[in-house]
Amino acid sequence: MATDQTDRPAGDGPVLVTGATGYIGGLLVPELLRRGRTVRVLSRSADRIAELDWGDAVEVAEGDASDADDVAAALEGVDVAYYLLHSMAGGDDFEERDRELARTFATAAAQQGVRRLVYLGGLHPDGELSPHLASRVEVGKILLDSGVPTAVLQAGVVLGDGSASFDMLRYLTERLPVVVAPRWLRNRIQPIAADDVVHYLAEAADLPADLNRTFDVGGPDVLTYAEMMERFAALTDLGPRYIATVPVLTPELASLWVGLVTPVDSGVARPLVGSLIHDAVRSEEDLDDLVPPPPGGAAGFDEAVRRATRDMHLSLSAQGARLGAGAIGAAVSLGSAATAPARGVLRRLRS
Ligand SMILES: NC(=O)c1ccc[n+]([C@@H]2O[C@H](COP(=O)([O-])OP(=O)(O)OC[C@H]3O[C@@H](n4cnc5c(N)ncnc54)[C@H](OP(=O)(O)O)[C@@H]3O)[C@@H](O)[C@H]2O)c1
Known part of the structure; x- marks a missing residue:
């Protein structure tokens, strides 16, 4: 009743x-x-x-x-x-x-x-x-x-060890020094540190009683997925990443990437990759007027990655390196079959 x-x-x-x-x-x-x-x-x-x-x-x-x-x-x-x-x-x-x-x-x-x-x-x-x-x-x-009354907080990539979206970023960057990727790698993303999204969720318990709406949450930085890979590689001393963009994202290419390169459950990772075709940036910042900011302010991308990787074993294992090499070949060849790589541009992201 x-x-x-x-x-x-x-x-x-x-x-x-x-x-x-x-x-x-x-x-x-x-x-x-x-x-x-x-x-x-x-x-x-x-x-x-x-x-x-x-x-x-x-x-x-x-x-x-x-x-x-x-x-x-x-x-x-x-x-x-x-x-x-x-x-x-x-x-x-x-x-x-x-x-x-x-x-x-x-x-x-x-x-x-x-x-x-x-x-x-x-x-x-x-x-x-x-x-x-x-x-x-x-x-x-x-x-x-x-x-x-419901508060729907909306976040993009959550940067923290164990977050599915962060683990995908980590493994794609670690294991693919050369990437043939669809154009969504150039879409804009506003990631947020795990500590900060948890702060906003905890604060949301005490929002005004009748408030029933969505709130966008995000960190201070807006980056493309390619830039996130580049900066993740720089912050963790992985060396330069080379990225070729091709015009079409096929589900097959996305599945291949995810299945071969990341240990993230493919049932979770495949839909997440499919969502990278969209920009994921805040369209409003109303929550900032209702709750205090995280202690010390919202973390930027670099700080969030430093926190997330502090206790993480990041050196690419021999097994990982072999897997990475296999994945590169597979991704390139599937990219050739499924898309039009001749129209892509291979670009060195970082020297
Ligand atoms: N992680 C991110 O990067 C991120 C980014 C933006 C938004 N979000 C959102 O945050 C929310 C939580 O995501 P997450 O990453 O924390 O997910 P997660 O790690 O995959 O956890 C999912 C949870 O759901 C539970 N669950 C699923 N079906 C259940 C059922 N029938 N009965 C009871 N428990 C069930 C699972 O329990 P079991 O352990 O029993 O399976 C698990 O505890 C989602 O709405 C997601 O969209 C996450």
Whole structure:
């Protein structure tokens, strides 16, 4: 039965974090605990939560987000709920699965009298979108239409060790000193440091009560993917990158790249690559007027990469180098077959 949202005083219930075994959720939970929040997580595996550093400090609602009863139980008495789920790792048809997950969550959140939903989607331009970005936008709309005030934060590439979009950047740069790439490598992207996106998500719990809208978030730098690869290589002493752009992105080329070059789950990486055909820059900065900036200010690209790679083993292993060489040959030859490389321009990005 629906609970009147005015039944409970604001701020007394736990905060629910979904996706706590994932990258963003796994960083958000300790930040919320640090801020003194009582945190509950919805996870398919209580055992996996118990293994995490903060596992003992949270309530665990074991359950599947596709199960309405599990979601209702997890949301009982909750004040603020974070929606940090996607089901791309489950393969094709992720759009339908994510639509259903969001509908189930939106319905249960309204019924349980949740005061605020916070969701992290993707930065995107207007117009037709890739399947991944269109699905992220659709999920945001479902939550915004739930009747529960919702803050949809929209981020581009999140720079942090373990973030799928960062890991793709890292492995593509490490393993491909020569790249035959489609023109999307020249599109504009406004990446954000993982710490900073977590800061904005944590702050969003306390936004004005009736606010129901999207907010773009991003760091101070706008770069192309090629520039990100160039700067990542410079910051990690990988040596110069050579990039040839060709006019057409085929799904086959994208799949080949991702499958051969990155260890990122291909179910996740392929849709992410498909989304790089779009610019991903902020179109507004309204959140900056409502919440304080991250301590020390939002990190630029170089600082974010330094933080992300501080404890990372970056030297290209012998196996990685062999894989890289194979991938280069394959990417070049597939690029030749699938596109018109004669019209591409091979350009040395850095001397
Ligand atoms: N990472 C980025 O670069 C980035 C950039 C922009 C926006 N975002 C957005 O941030 C959000 C979180 O992304 P992420 O990168 O943190 O994802 P992630 O690391 O892949 O984590 C996904 C989470 O969803 C959980 N999940 C999926 N299906 C579930 C189900 N049926 N029941 C319960 N849990 C389920 C997974 O749990 P299991 O561990 O049980 O599988 C996992 O905890 C997404 O909306 C994404 O679009 C991410």
